Amino acid sequence: MQFVYAAHVPVAPRPGSDMTPDEGFRSVVAGWAKGRLGIQIDDWRAGQAEGRNAQAQWVTLDGDAGRLRRLEVSHTDPAGPWSWRIVTWLGEASGSSWLRIRIGLDPKVDGIVMDPNISVGAPRFIQALGEQFTLTIDGRELGSWWQVSESGVRSYVQFLESPERRLPVVAITRQPSTPAPVAPEQLARRLAGIAHVAAVEPAATYGVSDAITPTRSVFGGAVRLYWPGFRRDSRPYSHPLFMPSGRYLHSDSFVDDLAARLGRSAGLFLGPPQLEGELRREEVLRGAEEARRKQEERQQRQQEAKEKAAGGLSAEEFEIFSRDFEAEAARRAELEERVAELELSLEEERELRIRQESAHREAWQSLAGGASDSTVSIAAVEPPHEREPETVREAVEIAASRCPDLVFTQSAYESADESQFGSPKDVLRDLLLLQDVAQQWASGTMGGDFRTAFDGRHSNFRSGISQTAATQYGNDYTVSYNGTTVQMGPHLCRGGVGAPPTILRIYWYKDDATKKLVVGHVGRKLRDESNPN
Template sequence: MRTTYAVSFTTEPCSQQQRITVIDIVSDWLLDNFPSDKRPAGTFVRTREGTDDPVFRLSIDESPPGGSHTRSFTVTIVYINGSLTFDLRSVLIPTSNRIAPSRSTDLPQALIVQLVARVLQEVTVYDANHQLVVRSSIATTSLQGNTFGAFVDAPSRRLPVLVEVTDYERTSAPLFRDGAGPLSGLAHIVILNTPEALRGFNELTGDTILGPGSIRVYWAGRADPFTLLLRETTSSSFKAERDRLVRVVIETGALALASPRVPPPPRDDFEDFEEFEEDLDHDTTADALTSIPSELFAAQNATIDEYERNIVDLQAQIADADRMIGEQRTKLERKSGQVDQLILRNVDLETSAGTTAGIKAVASMKEALRLAQENFTFLTFHENALESGEQLEGPEPFAVLQDLRRLNEVARAWMSKEISGTSFQLACRSVGLDYAAHVSDNSRQKYEQDYAITWQERRVLAEAHIRRGKKAHLFRIHIYLDDNTQQVVVAYIGRHLRGKHSSS
């Protein structure tokens, strides 16, 4: 498990309303970037939140397709005694047993940077009496240069200061003119824009290396600064050098910033306290009263930390497994689509050849109806047709699909007004369909309800039908031709309806 990005800052005093506002910012960010109904396979989200809980924690685990790591983002907001700590970190958790370079980038995603910047706009954070902001601080006078020089030397400073001197001799634009960017919350950005500002800065720091077209990162403490001399590089490599500098600061922060101490969730019942209370009844010395609770809390915190590490590992494994399931499901759906195309191609070939179905590629009527609904777009399937079709047994489903394919071609011609209602029968027969426009008078008089459907809030009769097969392989497809909407409505698929003895 490797921390690749970490930003942590504390603001005090902070009101309860500001705490709620920061939590709302994080919640809105989650909704915008990880909506529950659009999370891809391998993405898990969990939160810790409660009215009496001083801790709000959001964890997001992502296992990208083909990746060897699971990335876990954790946002923690701790509010205790009017002090608010905001902590965001990204951790890579290996999920492979192979040794190979990770393909993940060390630069934070733009959505992470946006969240940090949004929080810093809401709360005021000071570092050695200097406000931490997202924008760059510009110095143009000697006094301003003195001020930032004193800030660099402040012993209480905890964040690095990135100082860029504009190459004013060549009138080139500074690299960090647009602000901290991916270093938001991680560093103070200062731009010395004039020779006067540079002289004032060097007077306080005694720096002799810093000059026009250079950048120095002054770490907190006594560490040697990191220096980048832009004049020694070509303008085409400025972006690459900037990214390298940003990567150095981010990697340093990820290794240096400790996770905030988080109290355990509120509990209604502590069994351990009851045990200690029994012990205290027998030992009421001052040492017992002071040492036992601290030992208890230390043990509880260590146990909770261990549990949370285990949860992160387990969630990473779950996310990776979910990602693999999603990949396999996608492959199956792709193969299923290829099979569908092969079946429909075979339908077309046999239809063109005028042969009957000779394969059993369609396993059931349910499958045949699914293929028909998805691909025969000029037919409208009434719910009655789907219900009766799924119950049909005996006829080969492929034969039903073949007839529906032919009927779809006729429906296309009718909807485009290439044919009229009077020539519908001729068009059906031209593609090999045995079509009858009406049922017999006997069937209509005795069994009218068998042919009736509700269509567009009207009761209509679906008398027109396609005839196919004999005996056990006999079936009928009844349709209704809506002259108003030019739709061919498939109303019934199944056995011969009542009135078989008549000339239907």
């Protein structure tokens, strides 16, 4: 069984509605089963039925722990050698209601490895329930999306970093003059129950980058996935970034792949609800108690029969009572053994859940950057630093991971994306040199000024920009940093004239307060008197 979708959704009545979640669930799900599969559900207490290439069984469990309705449907898929299994629960406990769904594939053949090539999303009956009830996860309504403007950056970042967040966040961005690569409303409907969707406006991406650093932010038409447990010091590679190169982000394949990845992750972390095990245990215990009561009644009748036998009861009547007593005693012993097995199974399940929850927490912490550098499984996710970059953007990303005394702004990544410079390894070499000089400056071991530090190591260091560049083209050299704007000046040069692939400029701002060099541009030569265009 491969689970490809799972969701756990709290359910609450909408204001002014008299319909209970239980009434809505029975109405909507029964209508879906009949219309979609031809399965008729009349009595929700327990039953089973067959429909159009489909089978279903359902049961209602009641007890001190709460109430649970469970429906399991299996139906064959005419498009492939597998069948679908959909299990849905409506639970009521401690005054609240929730819905849980798991969708899986059962292969009809053994030993064949193939790509199912399926499209998975939230079942249609969830949308129908959402029209009648309030379905929320992490305080956000199911299937909705929100637009992050400049004024909403703070609350958005707080949501990303919230330790209580249960679902991933898919952040979509766009260029100022173009639409997003994927429509947020379409993606939100497809990922309902397994991820939140946020569309970050271009102007807001700068504030987000300032808050969580550009290496962990997303901008310029890219899409990023933030797993639960994200922090501003998390490993960037643990939260996948999808770049806007090519047509992939604009295709249905991207949405399908993302839904499949998130659906499988949800299926791994959401199993059968614990309430079901508790209610089944109560059911067995009630059966054992009823058997005990009946046995006591039979013992009483047998005792009366013995006494009566002494006064003339026939041997045949006494034999009948004896057989009944022995049969009931055997049934009680069987039930008591079953209860003991269930109690052992529940205890083992409880211990397993505790271990799983602990492992899950450690896994999320590792994925979010909480693991030490010695963690082999997580360290393997991050590309080895020894590799040579293939693009200017990759050179900046590698440098950002290796240069603690440099700060790379969002504009540094944007300029790197646009750069046509033909030797990314030289870009990385210059950035590593800049880190070495920055470390000397921060530690007070430079032994002179920046020109002295670069002397003999790089022939094209410039300590500032011209007066014309600073006044006439000042906006080109201004970047957003720590919630304010600063003007870059010092820079390294490669190439002076010629085609763009031969020209590189790395501009930075010197932050005297933090002793950091703030890199704001890695790419083409910015405008000045010799380069007015």
